[in-house]
Each structure stands twice: as structure tokens, then as C-alpha cells.
Amino acid sequence: MYKFIARRLLSTIPVLVIVAVLVFLLLRLTPGDPAAILAGDAASRDQIAQIRISLGLDKPIIVQFGIWVSHILRGDLGESFYFKIKVTDLIAQRLEPTLALASFTLVIAVLVSVPLGVIAAWRFGGWFDRALMGFSVLGFSIPVFVLAYILIWIVSLKLGWLPVQGYKRIGDGFWPFLRHLILPSITLSVIYIALIARVTRASMIEALGEDYIRTARAKGLPESRVLIAHALANAAVPIVTVIGIGVALLIGGVVVTESVYAIPGLGRLTVDAVLARDFPTIQGVILFFSFVYVVVNLLIDLSYVIFDPRIRY
Amino acid sequence: MDADAFSVEAAGVRQHESAWRRLRRNWSVRIGGSVLVLLVAIALAAPLLGTVDPTLFDAGSRDLRPGMTGQITTLDGDTIPHRFLMGSDSFGRDIYSRVIYGARVSLSVGLLVALLALAFGISAGLGAGYLRWLDGVLMRFMDGLMAIPGILVAIALVALWRGSLTTVVIAIAIPEIPRVTRLVRSLVLSIREEPYVEAAVSLGTPTWKIMFGHILPNTIAPLIVQGTYICASAILLESILSFLGVGLPPDIPTWGNIMAEGRVQFNEYPHNVFFPGLFLAVTVLAVNILGDGLRDTLDPKMARRV
Numbered sequence: 001m002y003k004f005i006a007r008r009l010l011s012t013i014p015v016l017v018i019v020a021v022l023v024f025l026l027l028r029l030t031p032g033d034p035a036a037i038l039a040g041d042a043a044s045r046d047q048i049a050q051i052r053i054s055l056g057l058d059k060p061i062i063v064q065f066g067i068w069v070s071h072i073l074r075g076d077l078g079e080s081f082y083f084k085i086k087v088t089d090l091i092a093q094r095l096e097p098t099l100a101l102a103s104f105t106l107v108i109a110v111l112v113s114v115p116l117g118v119i120a121a122w123r124f125g126g127w128f129d130r131a132l133m134g135f136s137v138l139g140f141s142i143p144v145f146v147l148a149y150i151l152i153w154i155v156s157l158k159l160g161w162l163p164v165q166g167y168k169r170i171g172d173g174f175w176p177f178l179r180h181l182i183l184p185s186i187t188l189s190v191i192y193i194a195l196i197a198r199v200t201r202a203s204m205i206e207a208l209g210e211d212y213i214r215t216a217r218a219k220g221l222p223e224s225r226v227l228i229a230h231a232l233a234n235a236a237v238p239i240v241t242v243i244g245i246g247v248a249l250l251i252g253g254v255v256v257t258e259s260v261y262a263i264p265g266l267g268r269l270t271v272d273a274v275l276a277r278d279f280p281t282i283q284g285v286i287l288f289f290s291f292v293y294v295v296v297n298l299l300i301d302l303s304y305v306i307f308d309p310r311i312r313y
Numbered sequence: 314m315d316a317d318a319f320s321v322e323a324a325g326v327r328q329h330e331s332a333w334r335r336l337r338r339n340w341s342v343r344i345g346g347s348v349l350v351l352l353v354a355i356a357l358a359a360p361l362l363g364t365v366d367p368t369l370f371d372a373g374s375r376d377l378r379p380g381m382t383g384q385i386t387t388l389d390g391d392t393i394p395h396r397f398l399m400g401s402d403s404f405g406r407d408i409y410s411r412v413i414y415g416a417r418v419s420l421s422v423g424l425l426v427a428l429l430a431l432a433f434g435i436s437a438g439l440g441a442g443y444l445r446w447l448d449g450v451l452m453r454f455m456d457g458l459m460a461i462p463g464i465l466v467a468i469a470l471v472a473l474w475r476g477s478l479t480t481v482v483i484a485i486a487i488p489e490i491p492r493v494t495r496l497v498r499s500l501v502l503s504i505r506e507e508p509y510v511e512a513a514v515s516l517g518t519p520t521w522k523i524m525f526g527h528i529l530p531n532t533i534a535p536l537i538v539q540g541t542y543i544c545a546s547a548i549l550l551e552s553i554l555s556f557l558g559v560g561l562p563p564d565i566p567t568w569g570n571i572m573a574e575g576r577v578q579f580n581e582y583p584h585n586v587f588f589p590g591l592f593l594a595v596t597v598l599a600v601n602i603l604g605d606g607l608r609d610t611l612d613p614k615m616a617r618r619v
Contacts, residue, residue, distance in 0.1 A: 018457020030473045037473075137605065141598035143549055145556055145572065146590035153583055164580075252464035256553055260576075270465065274472040274559045282469055290461045 001305055012298050019290045020072065023283055024065055038279050040081035072287065078280035082273065087284035091266065097167050098265035100177070101257065102250055104185035106243075109192035114239065116193070117200025118227055124205055132197060139194025144253050148187045148260040155183060165262040184261045188253045192246050199242040203235035210234070237304055244300035251289050332534075332611060341606025348599035356416040364410035367566040379408075379584050399588045402574055411566040412589050418567045419548045419596060422482055426547035427540040429486040434493020435536070439524050441494065442501025452498070455491035463488030467550055468559050476561050481554065485547050496539055500532045534611040541604035545597050552593050568593045 027034050035052040036043070052058065056067045071078070077087035120129040156164040162183050168176040207213070208231050216226045251267075258267035266285060273281035336342050355362065365385050379400040385407065386392050399408040441451045458466075470484035504510060505528065513523050554560030555569025556576075563570050568589035575585025 014453050015456050015460050018454055019460050022457060022461065026469055026473065137601050138598065141545065141549075141601045142594045143552060143590070143597070145553065146586075146594055149572075149576075149579060149583070149586050149590065152579075157580060248462045251462040252553075255464055255468070256557070259557055270468065271557050271559065274468050274557075277472060282472065286461060286465050286469060289465060293462060294460050 004305065005302055008298065008301055012294055015294055016291070019287070019294070020069055021065070023286055023290075024068055026286075027279060027283070028061065028064075037277075038078070038081075040276075040278065043081065077284035077287070080273070080278050080281045080284075082276040082278035082281065087280050090269065090281060091284060091288055094264060094266045094269045096169065096265075097263045098254055098258070098267060100170065100181060101184055101188065101263060101265060102254060104181050105188040105192060105250060105253075108185055109189040109196060109246075110243065112189070113193040113196035114200050114232075117197040117239075118204055118232060120197070120201045121204030121208060121231075122227060124208075129201070132201065136194040136198045139190045142190070144187060144191065144256045145260050147190060148183075148257060151183050151187055152260075165260070167261075167263040167265075180261075180263075184257050184263060187260075188250065188257045191249055191253065195246050195249065196239065196242055200235070200239050203238040204231055207231040207235040240300055240303060244297045247293055247296050251293065335610040336607070339606045339610050341602050342610065343606075345599045345601070345603030345606055348595065349603060352416055352596055352599065353420060355413060356420050359410075359413045359417060362413055364413050365407055367406065367411040367414040368564065379588075400582065400584045402571070402582075402585050403578060408571065408585060408588055411571050412568065412592055414566045415568045415571060415589060416592065416596070418478075418561065418565060419551060419593070422478070422485070422551040423544040423548040423600065425482045426486045426489065426551075427544040429482060430489035430493055430543050431536060431540050433486070433490045435497050435529070435532075437490065437494040438497020439501060439529065442498040443505065443520065443524055443528070448498075451494070455494050458488065459491045461488070464550060464553065467554060468557070471554060471559050476554075476559065478561065481551060481560055485550050485554075489543050489547070493536070493539060493543070496535060497532055500535060501528055504528050504531050538604060538608045538612050541600060541607055545600040545604065548593070548597055548600065 027037060030037065033048070035048045035055065035057055038055075039048045039051050056064050059067075075088055077091075079085070080087050080090055083090055116132055120132040123129055152164055156162050163180055166180055168180050170177045212234075213226060213230055216230045217223075221230075254265065254267035255270050256267070257263070258265045259271050262268075266288070269281065270285045272278075273285065366388070382394060382396045383401065384392050384394050399412060401407055402411075437451060437455070441448045466488040467481075467484040470487065471480055474480040474484070510523060510527055513527050518527075551560060552567065552569035552572075555567045556573045557569075558573055560569055561567050563574070571589040572586050575582065575589075579586050
């Protein structure tokens, strides 16, 4: 088992290196002086010269990459010229809302989608199954921001139950914090629910066709126990995998949802940085999100050892 | 197919016919396809559908509700009466005309992105699946590209290159390439073990002829399905980029741009957001339903997996 964990840990290194190369090349392959782009439109000649020296832009491109990576490894993502602070500090400031939104969404999505998928597989081909599949296609197709506006219009404007937009820190009290997160989390969870429910259903249909299910039923076990302890436990690996893959959807959705609901998180920061052409921040956010995505999927792969003890690489 | 010309080719023709008939009988293909054909017709016939130039405006016709009548000023300076089927925006532009012309942008972006991603993905996948020396390097590169959430790649590229139809299409296509590459590679790896490929190899057929003459034709069905899904997600992503203000320039009427302009006064005039949103959702839904139908009929192996 330790060998598997070690090998899986090592295999993330090339992925992270390629991500770093791609983010690095993003700026170098763009026409124009990287130092001028990084310094922003309003920079003075001295500032540009200073950036050129600190990035080693007069040296060969391989050396430049080395300098850049060594900066990142030391936790230095450069300075945002738009917000006038270090990119790492900026990310730390904006982390809480995004983390709250993403965790809420994840919890809602898993709590809703897994039972739906299990029931659909249990009644495979029935009206519930077909309704869920229909909902799933709809969930993939309706754009996050269209859904956001439909919900805002009904729940906030017509019914007046929840605030239209904004964010309250958890330090300002738990209820205001929760009230501001309900709509964004529901909005963001729909596509995630569609994805997980689909995979849960497919994985459960396969598990329910196995011999041990027939044996469990023949033993006279209650149906709920057959479904959960026998079928779901064996169907868990694909479900957990898709939850990990779906984190990419979640990150994309965060960017849009935070913009619509005016939540000052990392997604909003990404859009603000792009609109201000603040490249140190854009690079930093992309690196951060990709790192989170890779680490989440690493942890999920490692969790297979728990979910499926048969897995021995 | 050269090896066993008579029976295999005959079977191939019959399979081809039945695939076409299966397609026409499939309800997902029928519904998704008809809606999509209708949308394409609307996009092509935009000037004939009672629209005006989507950039025309009139200060006297600002913020009209759907169905109200106002006026619009043409480029020659003439002011003509105009009925605003979907209302007008805060400049007095006709939402109906903008939404109809927006269909052209969305559908062409979807189609172009799918073609571009397929072209690059097929080349890379054939290379990785058939040329062993290329496989390791290329697939590690694709793994890295897949580790960056697609929307971020697209946003960053458009920000660097500034938005135009070409840059938006390329920026949306790039994060789709790794998925196509993986699909083609896995198909190639299984097809190259088939007897007819082995037969071709043993007859001394050149590598390029095996790749394009024997392997590529057998990857077409799953690729059509994949291309449909790419088209749907490209239409979505283009509208997201426009909506966030980092896509096509605001003077081009795209559904995302119309919604971005409408969001400011969403509380009072939700029609600015809802009409383009409705068209967007219906279009993506139609493409996705068509994709599901194509998957069930053309690619039964994949249908069983999902």
C-alpha cells in the first residue's frame, strides 16, 4: 500500500511540472514584452526594468523558467499591479468565500445526487429513472448564469426570501453567512448533481446485476440494506472518481457564480484580474486552482485504498 | 478491410444503412436534430425574420417591454416604426433582432470549436496511439493541460490575445483537445489489435496508409458523438466568456453579451436576460439531446458504459 501511495504521489510531479510550463508559456508565447504585460498598462519604465531583472528576461528561456519556478516554490507568485499587494496575500484574502461556496455545493450535490442515482438504478427503466435522466441532460445544458438569474428572480425578487447577492463572512454571524450562500450553492450544485447522479445510476445498475446482490436478496436481507451496504458500497469507486473530476466543473462554475452573486472570492478575482489584464494575478489564480484540482484528485485516488481494499497497485 | 473484401464490405454497407435507419428512428436524434435544424434556419434567415440591424438603436425606444411598439433609426438617419417583440435594451436596441443574430455567433462558434478540437485531437491521438515514441511525451502534456480547468485556459488566452471570433474559437478549442486525443488514442490502441490491421501490416502497407485508411474510418462514430458534446460545451463557454466581459467585443451581438448588458437592470427589465438565456439553454439542450441520440445509435459500446 505504501508503494502505491508513493508511486501515485510521484506521478503528480510531471503533471504539475507541465502545468507550470503551460502557465509559463502562456505569457512568453504572447506577442509583446512579458515584463511590460506583467507590469500593467500604467507602469513606469523603471518598474518594467525592475521586473525584467527579477525574472531574468535577458537570459535564455530555460533559465527564465528555472527562475520563475524557484520563485513559485518559495511561495512568491509576484505582485498584483492592480490590487498593489502580493498575489499570495490576495489569494489568501479571497479564499474563504470560495471555500465556503464550494464546500456547500459539494455537500448539497452529494446529498441530493447519490440517493437520486440509487433510486433510479433500483427502478431502472421506470418513470423516476427516465425523469432523472431528463433532468440530468437539462442540468448539463442550462448555463449556470441563466439558472442563477431564474433563481434570483423567483426566490429573491418575487418571493423575497433570500438576498439577491452579496456575501457575509462567517465571522458576521452564521445565519447571515448561510442566507447569502444558499442560492449560489444551489445554482452551482445543479450541474454537479446532474453529473454525479448519472454516474451513480450507471455504477449502481452494474452493481445490482452482480451475483452477490441475488445472494443478499435470497438471504432475505431488507432491500435498503441490499442497496446501501451491498450495491452502493461496491459502486463507490466510480462515484468518488467523478466527484473528483467534477471539481473542474466546480471551479469553472465558481468563476461564473461568484460574478453573478457578487461574492468576493477567487472566481470573482479571476474575472477582475482578466478585465484589468493583471497577469501576475491571472497566473497565480490559474496555478492555485490547478494545484487544488490535482491534489483533490490525488487524494481521491489514494482514498480508493479505503473504498476498495482489492485495489493493490 | 482489404483482407476479406467480399463479406466484410458487404456487411459494412448493410451496417451503414441500418445505422442511418436507426438514427432516423431514434427520438433523441429526431427531437434534438429538428430543434437544431430550426435554429440553424433561424440563424441563416435572420435578415428575413422581421429583424433590424442588431446594432441599430433609438434614444426614444429605450427599455421597452416585450411586444411594445417604438421606433428605430436606420444608418441613413431615417426613423422607422418598429415592434419590439422581445422588448429593447437601455440603448433602445431591439432584443429580438439581437437574439436572432446572436444565434449565428453561437452556432458558428460551436461548430468551429468542435471541428478544430477534433482536427487537432485526431492528429495527436493517431500519433500517440500509433507512434510509441511520441506516446509518453504527448500524453503527459495532455494530462497537464487537462489539469487546468478549461474555463481558466480559455479566459487567460482571450485576455492575452484580446477577443475576436478567431481567438475565442481557438481559446475554447484548446482545453477540449486532450479529451479528443485520449479518446482517439484509446480507440487506436484497441483497433490496431484487430485482425484486419494485422493483415494490412503483414502485407507491408505503409504506416500512414494504415493510420488514415484502416484505423481512422473506424473511429468516426465515437468522434461524431464527442464532437456534438464539444459543440454544446463550446456554445456554453462562449456565452460565459461574453457574459463575463472577456469574450467577443461588446459590439457583436452574442447571447452572452446581451445578457451582460441586461444584468445591470435585471430587477426591472428581466427580459434582457431571459430571452437570450432561453435561446442559449434551448440550443445547448438540443445539441446535448442530439449527442445522446447519436451515442445510443452510432456508438452502442459507449452507450452501455454511461
